[in-house]
Amino acid sequence: MHYQYESTAxxxxxxxxxxxxxxxxxxxxxxxxxGQVEAxxxxxxxxxxxxxxxxxxxxxxxxxxxxxxQNQSTEQLISLLQDSQQQLTTVIDLLKNSIExxxxxxxxxxxxxxNAKTLGNMAxxxxxxxxxxxxxAVNAAIEAARVGERGRGFAVVADAVKRLSxxxxxxxxxxxxxxxxxxxxxxxxxxxxKEFEKKDAQTLKDAEQVVNTVVEKFGSAANAVVNTSQQxxxxxxxxxxxxxxxxxxxxxxxxxxxMLTHVHQDISKLSTKMHEEDGLGDVDEWLDSxxxxxxMREQTHIHEQKTMRHSxxxxxxxxxxxxxxxxxxxxxxxxF
Amino acid sequence: xxxxxxxxxxxxSLRSVVGTALKGAGYDVIEAEDGRDALNKLNGxxxxxxxxDVNMPNMNGIEFLKASKQIPAYKFTPVIMLTTESAxxxxxxxxxxxxxAWMVKPFQPPxxxxxxxxxxxx
Numbered sequence: 001m002h003y004q005y006e007s008t009a010x011x012x013x014x015x016x017x018x019x020x021x022x023x024x025x026x027x028x029x030x031x032x033x034x035g036q037v038e039a040x041x042x043x044x045x046x047x048x049x050x051x052x053x054x055x056x057x058x059x060x061x062x063x064x065x066x067x068x069x070q071n072q073s074t075e076q077l078i079s080l081l082q083d084s085q086q087q088l089t090t091v092i093d094l095l096k097n098s099i100e101x102x103x104x105x106x107x108x109x110x111x112x113x114x115n116a117k118t119l120g121n122m123a124x125x126x127x128x129x130x131x132x133x134x135x136x137a138v139n140a141a142i143e144a145a146r147v148g149e150r151g152r153g154f155a156v157v158a159d160a161v162k163r164l165s166x167x168x169x170x171x172x173x174x175x176x177x178x179x180x181x182x183x184x185x186x187x188x189x190x191x192x193x194k195e196f197e198k199k200d201a202q203t204l205k206d207a208e209q210v211v212n213t214v215v216e217k218f219g220s221a222a223n224a225v226v227n228t229s230q231q232x233x234x235x236x237x238x239x240x241x242x243x244x245x246x247x248x249x250x251x252x253x254x255x256x257x258x259m260l261t262h263v264h265q266d267i268s269k270l271s272t273k274m275h276e277e278d279g280l281g282d283v284d285e286w287l288d289s290x291x292x293x294x295x296m297r298e299q300t301h302i303h304e305q306k307t308m309r310h311s312x313x314x315x316x317x318x319x320x321x322x323x324x325x326x327x328x329x330x331x332x333x334x335x336f
Numbered sequence: 337x338x339x340x341x342x343x344x345x346x347x348x349s350l351r352s353v354v355g356t357a358l359k360g361a362g363y364d365v366i367e368a369e370d371g372r373d374a375l376n377k378l379n380g381x382x383x384x385x386x387x388x389d390v391n392m393p394n395m396n397g398i399e400f401l402k403a404s405k406q407i408p409a410y411k412f413t414p415v416i417m418l419t420t421e422s423a424x425x426x427x428x429x430x431x432x433x434x435x436x437a438w439m440v441k442p443f444q445p446p447x448x449x450x451x452x453x454x455x456x457x458x
Contacts, residue, residue, distance in 0.1 A: 045347070052352045056356040248445070251442035253349055254442075295423075296422070331447045333437055333447065333451050334439075
């Protein structure tokens with residue numbers, strides 16, 4: 001709708017009315033805008049601070065677990081595996097020692113068997129001597145009888161020798177029987193021992209096989225656990241790094257908060273100035289004051305873009321400019 | 337024994353981010369929400385480094401920096417200013433106040449840890 005004003009007075013009247021309306025509107029709306037901006041800032045701050053605290057806590061927990069828990073349990077598992085292997089090897093060694101002792105015992109018994117054979121030979125010799133002595137005694141008795149009365153004393157001696165020969169013969173036989181009994185007993189023990197030796201060798205072989213199988217299985221299981229643990233460690237470190245990146249990204253809140261603070265301060269300033277008699281003052285001074293309050297390069301960049309647009313008419317052919325420019329100062333450090 | 341670092345920032349999320357990075361690297365951390373709170377927490381205990389924001393309520397970072405340098409126990413405690421401010425004029429204020437470094441937010445934790453390891457007192 002177009003209004004046609006007949007005179008300058010009408011135009012001035014309309015402008016005054018507009019100013020009054022604008023003034024009234026600003027008085028009402030500026031505190032509202034300031035309140036909304038402040039509320040948005042507070043809401044963002046509270047939410048982001050809560051998020052940051054939770055992510056920071058998560059990051060700390062993950063790093064704590066990765067730096068201590070898993071490494072410790074893996075080391076404990078490896079240590080346990082090594083101890084178990086050593087103890088099982090000790091058991092096998094004890095078994096081997098026991099078998100070696102049995103072999104030594106078998107060797108001693110075998111030697112005893114050889115000695116028994118010698119004893120048997122000696123008993124045979126005693127029997128042979130006894131028989132020969134008996135024959136000598138018989139011949140002596142015959143000779144004593146042939147010489148008559150003068151051979152009586154010799155006959156007594158021959159008789160005594162014959163008795164001794166008989167005793168020696170019986171003793172020899174007894175020794176032979178005893179040695180035969182001992183030899184048979186030794187042979188039985190040796191046969192049993194040899195059987196045991198075979199069984200022991202098999203038992204040792206089986207035991208070594210069982211131990212090796214158990215150690216191998218345990219080792220495989222432990223390796224699987226260690227590998228899983230390593231994987232978890234890698235994954236946890238990856239997650240912790242991702243959380244660090246989230247925490248980095250959440251730092252935008254500090255920047256947003258400062259921008260909103262400046263906007264809020266400026267709206268509040270405008271609201272206050274509306275009530276002052278001096279009025280709003282010079283626009284350029286206001287803008288310079290606003291510009292000097294900025295802390296970030298993006299704020300200055302936006303300010304310059306916007307003020308340039310107002311002071312220079314935009315060409316229809318010009319490309320739209322970005323509202324914000326990425327800050328090249330992020331993370332920049334200057335040492336003094 | 338772990339070294340102690342005082343973090344001064346009015347944003348609790350920033351204190352969390354900085355604290356997490358430092359604790360992860362084995363440092364002990366004390367937090368303060370502005371310059372005045374930080375001065376109260378400098379109660380004679382050994383502080384090996386201070387990381388302070390600039391724009392804070394009650395007492396800003398530059399005022400806190402100057403005040404801390406007046407306390408004999410903290411005269412030589414290195415201070416890193418960690419802020420969104422990147423204007424040379426502000427940096428010069430920090431340098432004049434006795435800061436050892438000026439770091440612009442947002443930062444990557446490794447960058448901060450690198451600076452901390454260079455400046456932290458033995």
